[in-house]
Amino acid sequence: MLITCSSSHKMSLGQKLLRTASGNSRPLVPRVSGRSITTASLVEFGQRHVTNGLSRLTEDVIVSGEGSWVTTLSGRRLLDFSCGIGVTNLGHCHPRVSKAAADQCHTLVHGQASIGYHEPYLRLIERLLPIMPHPSLDSFFFTNSGSEAVEAALKMVRTITRKQNIISMQGAFHGRTFGAMAVTKSKTIYAHGFSPLMPGVLTAPFPYWHHFNAAPGADESELVRASLYQLELLLLQQTAPTDTAAIIIEPVLGEGGYVPAPPAFLQGLRAICDKHGLLLIIDEVQCGFGRTGRMFYIEYSGVRPDIMVTAKGLANGFPLSAVVARKELTDQLKPGTMGGTYGGNAVSCAAAVAVADVFKEEKILDNVNARSAELFEALISVKADPAIGRHILDVRGQGLMVAIEFASPSHSTFDPAVKKSTPANMAARVSKRCLEKGLLLLTTSVYETVRFIPPLNVSPEDLAKGIEIVKEAVEEIVHE
Ligand SMILES: Cc1ncc(COP(=O)(O)O)c(C=O)c1O
Numbered sequence: 001m002l003i004t005c006s007s008s009h010k011m012s013l014g015q016k017l018l019r020t021a022s023g024n025s026r027p028l029v030p031r032v033s034g035r036s037i038t039t040a041s042l043v044e045f046g047q048r049h050v051t052n053g054l055s056r057l058t059e060d061v062i063v064s065g066e067g068s069w070v071t072t073l074s075g076r077r078l079l080d081f082s083c084g085i086g087v088t089n090l091g092h093c094h095p096r097v098s099k100a101a102a103d104q105c106h107t108l109v110h111g112q113a114s115i116g117y118h119e120p121y122l123r124l125i126e127r128l129l130p131i132m133p134h135p136s137l138d139s140f141f142f143t144n145s146g147s148e149a150v151e152a153a154l155k156m157v158r159t160i161t162r163k164q165n166i167i168s169m170q171g172a173f174h175g176r177t178f179g180a181m182a183v184t185k186s187k188t189i190y191a192h193g194f195s196p197l198m199p200g201v202l203t204a205p206f207p208y209w210h211h212f213n214a215a216p217g218a219d220e221s222e223l224v225r226a227s228l229y230q231l232e233l234l235l236l237q238q239t240a241p242t243d244t245a246a247i248i249i250e251p252v253l254g255e256g257g258y259v260p261a262p263p264a265f266l267q268g269l270r271a272i273c274d275k276h277g278l279l280l281i282i283d284e285v286q287c288g289f290g291r292t293g294r295m296f297y298i299e300y301s302g303v304r305p306d307i308m309v310t311a312k313g314l315a316n317g318f319p320l321s322a323v324v325a326r327k328e329l330t331d332q333l334k335p336g337t338m339g340g341t342y343g344g345n346a347v348s349c350a351a352a353v354a355v356a357d358v359f360k361e362e363k364i365l366d367n368v369n370a371r372s373a374e375l376f377e378a379l380i381s382v383k384a385d386p387a388i389g390r391h392i393l394d395v396r397g398q399g400l401m402v403a404i405e406f407a408s409p410s411h412s413t414f415d416p417a418v419k420k421s422t423p424a425n426m427a428a429r430v431s432k433r434c435l436e437k438g439l440l441l442l443t444t445s446v447y448e449t450v451r452f453i454p455p456l457n458v459s460p461e462d463l464a465k466g467i468e469i470v471k472e473a474v475e476e477i478v479h480e
Contacts, residue, residue, distance in 0.1 A: 039074040057082065057442065058435055065092025068455050068462045070440070081454045081466050082440040086254075086286045086401075089313035090358055091455040097316045097354045104350035111346040113142070113339055120349035127356035132324065133296040134304040139330040142322050142344030146285035147175025149309035149321035150248075152338055154179040154198075156307060156325065157246035157279045160332050164199075165244040167234065167278075169206040171256025171445070174248065174283055183248050186255035187446055202239050204231045204247075208259045210447060215416040216393040216405070220262050228268040241276035246306070249280075251297045252287035257445035258396065258403030260292070263301035270303045279306040279329075285321065286401070289313035290359060290456050293369045293399030300398070313456070316355050320348035368399045368456045371463050375402055375452060378467045388478050391422045400456055404470075406430075406448035417447075423478055433473035439466050 042061050061073040068091055070080050083089055090097060104120060111118025125140045132138070143149045158164060168174070168183035175181065176190060182198035184190050191197055205211045207223035214223070235241055247269055253259040273280045282305035287297040289310060298305060306329065311321030323338075358364065379395040379402070382388060394405040406426035407419040423429070427443040427450050434441040444451045450470070454463060 039072070042073065057431070057440060067091035068458050076438065078435075078438055078440050079462060079466050079469070080440045081452055082442045083313075083453045083455055084317065085312070085442065086291060086453045087312045088317050089290060089456045090316050090355060090362075090364070091457055092317075094316060094354075094358060096358050097351050100354035101318060101347050101351040104347045108346045110342070111344075112341070113344045114336070118344075118346050118349075120346045120353060121344045123353045124349045124356070127353055128322070128324070131295045131356070133299045133308070136304060136326040137308060137324045139327040140322060140324050141330075141338055142320055142349065143340060144319045144321060144342055144345075144348075145175070146283075146309065146311040146321055147177040147180040148340070148343070149285065149311055149323050150174045150180040150183070150283060151177055152323045153248070153281045153283075153307045153309050154183070154246075155337070156323070156329070156333065157281065159334075159337070160329055161245040161277075161279060163243055163245040165202060165239045166200060167202050167204050167231070167239065167244060167247045169249050169253075169256075170203055170211050171206050171208060171253045171259070172248070172250050172283075173253075173255030174250070174285075184255075186253070202234055204234055206249075206253060206256065206259065207262060207265050208253065208257065210257070210415075210417065213415060221264065224262050224265045224268065227265060228272065231269075231272060235272070235276060241278060244276070244278055246279040246281050247273060248283060250283045250285075250287065251301075252292060252398060252401055253445075254286040254401075255444055257405065257447055257449050258401060258451050260287075260297065260396070260398045260401075261301075263303075266298065266301035266303045273306075280304075281306065282308045284308055284310040285312055287398075289355075290364055290368055291399055291401045291453075292397075293365060293372055295359075295365070297398065314355065315348045315352040318345075318348035318351040320345070320352055362457060364456050367458070371454070371458055371460065372399045372402070374460065374463060375400070375454075375467065378464075378471075379404060382471055382474065388474055391419070391426065391474075391478050393417050397452070400452065400454055400458070402452040403444065403449050404474075405445075406450075408448045411447070423480070426474075426477065429477050430470065430473050433477060434469055437469045437473060439469040441466075441470065 039061055043059050062070050063073050064071045068080055070078050143152060166183060168185055170185050173186040174183045179198045181191050182201045185203050205227045207227040209216055209218040212226060251261045251266060282298050284296050307325045309323050314320050383392045383395050391407050392404055393407050397403050407422040409420050409422050409424050411418050427448040430450050431441050431443050442451050
């Protein structure tokens, strides 16, 4: 492999790295702006030096993003229905958000929250207070990632209740750090080989038909009833309420398959928490901040969270997460036990203030609901097509957090969703074909599921383009 930095100076990547390692001052990474640097040379460099512990949708190099589109070093423009896993919800480099961050960079970058207050931190709380799903949520602190916010919430419930056990839901994803990993139940890969995990975690079923070995379209109220019944049994047989601090739930399973919890289930959880003296942690890291057509999905149920965590779309790509609770709870925390060096970074907070303003001014939720109706209409008509619809088990979601679940020929033979005649690995193949056709579309869950996470301000035209690509991809694959 040759890296041609200039026509007069050609050497292999290996030679280049050796020279750098031996003290040469040339940069280790080939410069992206160099005219003749190829994507292949950068990719080879990445493959050698970026850890294998990360997965990737594409081996291309993304160099810029604008709105619903990204451009790669090889010159491709890709329509982004991944939003960097539900983060760039106002599109890439929204001008208001980028300007707010750039301006803040010239004023104060690191206003350490344990040294003093800084204005963007407080302005952000001012913006968030009126949009909280319940007025009792009035005490905030900011961290850097979803996992960090989940860790903080787990610590909070243990110290506040002085009880240890935590109940999480089958199919949940809460992150990759130790506490978050322990309450993650979406795929074994996240915990495999990393034991011992945080102890004291129990798992209850989520009302998703797969979890009951039921068929797609199973009666929702029956799934809710059975899930709540199992939870009550758990509290009778495995973890006494007096040992149990909290229930943590993603109200829309993300990594578990884009399955929204029926409001009746969330109301049932609240009632069980109240009856037994447990706290309820609502993880809105992925489904929060407008993704489902309301600012927070929990609003559909009217349920009051004791603690809510949110991240991702909060700052549209700047690292920021929030832990929110009622003051009466957070007053029980000892100063210094929460937070961290970078949590509530001034640039991220300034960006998040701009995000909150854009939401109002550009009526983002109206767009989510209008585009969601178009997306569902289109996907339901794909499912109704007899040639391909027989391979689709489910179209589900809320707002612009939407999934298609394909049939699988290979899950348990007892699974009523198994269809032996269906093509194998549909989700990964559809995702790959979409990429070839210019669309970033992610898979999710242990089932054959692809997920749509377009920007919340996606235009009707771009949404239609993306849907057309997915439709073509599915048609091609089922006819192969
Ligand atoms: C619901 C949920 N909780 C927590 C996390 C962890 O967030 P992070 O990857 O920022 O640590 C994620 C990430 O995808 C998530 O979707």
